[in-house]
Amino acid sequence: MAVATHRLDYLSDVLDEIRQQGLYRDLRVLQGEQEAVASFDGREVINLSSNNYLGLTTHPKLRRAAVEAVEKFGVGSGAVRTIAGTMALHEELEERLAAFKHTEAALTFQSGFTANVGAISALLAPEDVVISDELNHASLIDGMRLTKAARKIYKHKDMDSLEAALRESGDFRHRIVATDGVFSMDGDIAPLPQIVELCERYDAVCYVDDAHASGVLGQNGRGTVSHFGLDGRVDVQIGTLSKAIGVMGGYVASTRNMRNLLIHRARPFLFSTSQPPAVTAACIAAIDVLETEPELIERLWDNTRYFKQGLESLGYDTGTSETPITPVIIGEAKPTMEFSDRLFERGVFAQGIGYPTVARDRGRVRTIVTAAHTQDQLARALEVFEAVGREMGII
Numbered sequence: 001m002a003v004a005t006h007r008l009d010y011l012s013d014v015l016d017e018i019r020q021q022g023l024y025r026d027l028r029v030l031q032g033e034q035e036a037v038a039s040f041d042g043r044e045v046i047n048l049s050s051n052n053y054l055g056l057t058t059h060p061k062l063r064r065a066a067v068e069a070v071e072k073f074g075v076g077s078g079a080v081r082t083i084a085g086t087m088a089l090h091e092e093l094e095e096r097l098a099a100f101k102h103t104e105a106a107l108t109f110q111s112g113f114t115a116n117v118g119a120i121s122a123l124l125a126p127e128d129v130v131i132s133d134e135l136n137h138a139s140l141i142d143g144m145r146l147t148k149a150a151r152k153i154y155k156h157k158d159m160d161s162l163e164a165a166l167r168e169s170g171d172f173r174h175r176i177v178a179t180d181g182v183f184s185m186d187g188d189i190a191p192l193p194q195i196v197e198l199c200e201r202y203d204a205v206c207y208v209d210d211a212h213a214s215g216v217l218g219q220n221g222r223g224t225v226s227h228f229g230l231d232g233r234v235d236v237q238i239g240t241l242s243k244a245i246g247v248m249g250g251y252v253a254s255t256r257n258m259r260n261l262l263i264h265r266a267r268p269f270l271f272s273t274s275q276p277p278a279v280t281a282a283c284i285a286a287i288d289v290l291e292t293e294p295e296l297i298e299r300l301w302d303n304t305r306y307f308k309q310g311l312e313s314l315g316y317d318t319g320t321s322e323t324p325i326t327p328v329i330i331g332e333a334k335p336t337m338e339f340s341d342r343l344f345e346r347g348v349f350a351q352g353i354g355y356p357t358v359a360r361d362r363g364r365v366r367t368i369v370t371a372a373h374t375q376d377q378l379a380r381a382l383e384v385f386e387a388v389g390r391e392m393g394i395i
């Protein structure tokens with residue numbers, strides 16, 4: 001049957017508008033493995049665009065665990081967790097995650113995105129209020145939009161603004177303060193000790209999305225709570241299994257009650273099929289690696305310091321970054337995308353990011369170094385940043 005394409009013709013106008021803003025992108029296609037030097041669109045490039053912080057996407061222990069799980073358990077779980085899709089592997093991973101995060105319990109989701117959407121929307125009722133940092137991740141924002149709870153946004157990392165919102169929130173039944181642990185576009189770290197103190201003073205639940213901190217910050221990569229020595233004082237920690245862990249999925253680490261509530265109320269958990277066994281087994285192997293190979297995290301931080309310093313000494317604006325995520329801020333979307341394209345042509349892949357992901361005048365290429373990069377590769381990438389920056393008059 002012919003498709004009635006004319007009814008979707010208006011989409012061309014929407015796409016034209018995206019093109020006019022300089023934000024239209026074709027997807028870059030990876031040939032082969034997600035590594036420090038990888039092949040995208042047929043070109044070998046130094047890869048500064050993945051979240052594969054520790055190089056675990058190709059770690060032999062994770063590969064082996066995944067292959068063995070396929071052979072033993074097949075390729076799919078066949079159902080949602082609440083019907084027939086809970087496998088012993090899921091529960092094993094959850095016990096490992098709870099022990100790793102020093103929490104009573106953990107529950108896994110299909111992604112970090114669904115963990116946030118599920119947890120925030122399950123926690124909040126119309127009588128509650130969520131108080132959220134203005135730069136929180138889209139998955140937190142979408143979770144909030146799914147609830148009928150009141151919403152207050154505080155200025156990025158501004159504790160006066162947070163306190164003012166808490167002071168105005170005394171009449172709500174429950175208050176929840178939500179923050180990213182590491183902010184994904186700027187690479188800065190939330191002031192968690194002060195947030196925790198304010199939550200304690202105003203009797204608010206403290207909710208931290210640690211997607212970019214797990215595997216990166218804290219003892220063995222336990223995240224921002226460990227980094228700041230705040231064990232037992234943060235109520236809900238979200239993690240992803242898709243970034244430093246190198247696989248796919250997300251989790252909520254919290255109390256046993258929270259876990260039980262999510263099993264009954266978190267819609268992505270209730271209405272979407274659970275992780276396949278290979279994925280879960282590889283995640284368990286990743287926790288083994290975090291616990292036994294701390295040198296990977298040391299290498300990640302050595303590389304981070306080296307590269308960040310290199311960009312700064314070239315004269316680039318790297319914003320407020322404190323982690324392996326280092327933005328190079330260019331400004332408007334068009335020159336940002338051109339900068340990214342020119343880097344790519346010369347063998348460096350650093351994705352350009354523009355509005356609405358970041359403010360209109362804060363377009364940037366976002367760089368992420370990993371433990372798997374060699375300093376030679378990073379030195380080469382810095383040479384390319386220098387050449388392109390001079391060519392375009394940015395530095």
Ligand SMILES: Cc1ncc(COP(=O)(O)O)c(C=O)c1O
Pocket residue numbers: 111112113114116137139180182184209211212240241242243248249250
């Ligand atoms: C802060 C933050 N939270 C959650 C997510 C979602 O994680 P996932 O990719 O596992 O869905 C991301 C990933 O982009 C993120 O940056």
